[in-house]
Amino acid sequence: MNNKLSAIVAVCDDWGIGLNGDMIVENRADMRHFVRLTKGHTVIMGRKTLESFPGGRPLKDRRNIVLTRDPEFTRDGVAVAHAVDEALALLDADEEAWVVGGAEVYRQFLPHCTCVVVTKNHCVRAADTFFPNLDEDHGWAVASVDGPYTVEPGQGDEGLAYEFVTYERVEQDGTGGASPRSSWADAVLDVGSTVVNSVLDMLAG
Numbered sequence: 545m546n547n548k549l550s551a552i553v554a555v556c557d558d559w560g561i562g563l564n565g566d567m568i569v570e571n572r573a574d575m576r577h578f579v580r581l582t583k584g585h586t587v588i589m590g591r592k593t594l595e596s597f598p599g600g601r602p603l604k605d606r607r608n609i610v611l612t613r614d615p616e617f618t619r620d621g622v623a624v625a626h627a628v629d630e631a632l633a634l635l636d637a638d639e640e641a642w643v644v645g646g647a648e649v650y651r652q653f654l655p656h657c658t659c660v661v662v663t664k665n666h667c668v669r670a671a672d673t674f675f676p677n678l679d680e681d682h683g684w685a686v687a688s689v690d691g692p693y694t695v696e697p698g699q700g701d702e703g704l705a706y707e708f709v710t711y712e713r714v715e716q717d718g719t720g721g722a723s724p725r726s727s728w729a730d731a732v733l734d735v736g737s738t739v740v741n742s743v744l745d746m747l748a749g
């Protein structure tokens with residue numbers, strides 16, 4: 545399978561993501577960003593995150609896969625999975641899918657993701673659910689930063705600073721360090737071409 549699995553999440557400075565079953569920051573620009581990236585694709589979520597949506601309804605214009613351990617659970621417009629492997633098996637080859645939370649589901653799917661798109665809201669709010677701190681995890685590196693921006697009047701928590709940070713999984717280099725996959729591959733190619741050039745010099749000379 546060549547499907548691309550990514551996670552998308554909005555965190556506060558302490559990586560808090562939710563309280564009492566709800567989000568902790570209101571930011572409509574972030575909602576639009578979420579829709580822009582996930583629309584037309586598959587989204588994977590936990591049953592509690594589904595219940596947090598208006599009317600407990602799935603996200604429109606997306607295929608919704610919902611995890612639950614309840615064998616009786618059904619909901620209109622939802623594909624139900626009872627285990628991580630079962631959810632992964634529902635993905636088509638080459639398709640792009642997004643893990644959209646919450647904390648329990650992010651934690652279990654993170655090892656299967658190659659990219660995490662994080663909205664960093666620069667504040668700390670009361671929270672009971674957290675995303676793993678990727679800045680302290682050598683398995684992930686920042687690939688791009690878009691922002692900072694400020695929540696505009698009428699768009700949620702007015703005045704709050706935020707940015708979109710994309711993390712990509714990095715290859716371990718075997719020396720305890722880690723480097724982005726492309727740099728590591730470039731380094732190998734550089735060494736390889738040096739060896740080839742030396743051999744060509746010897747043959748020529």
Ligand SMILES: NC(=O)c1ccc[n+]([C@@H]2O[C@H](COP(=O)([O-])OP(=O)(O)OC[C@H]3O[C@@H](n4cnc5c(N)ncnc54)[C@H](OP(=O)(O)O)[C@@H]3O)[C@@H](O)[C@H]2O)c1
Pocket residue numbers: 552553554555560561562563564565566567568589590591592593594596611612613614625626627628644645646647648649650652673
């Ligand atoms: N800031 C953000 O970007 C963001 C995004 C999404 C959610 N959130 C917040 O996160 C909170 C919800 O997160 P949460 O961790 O409490 O719940 P969750 O991950 O949304 O859902 C947990 C539920 O998923 C099911 N589940 C989990 N792992 C499973 C597995 N391996 N096999 C089968 N079923 C499995 C279970 O459902 P059953 O109980 O039915 O068995 C479990 O109770 C809310 O506050 C929400 O607002 C924040």
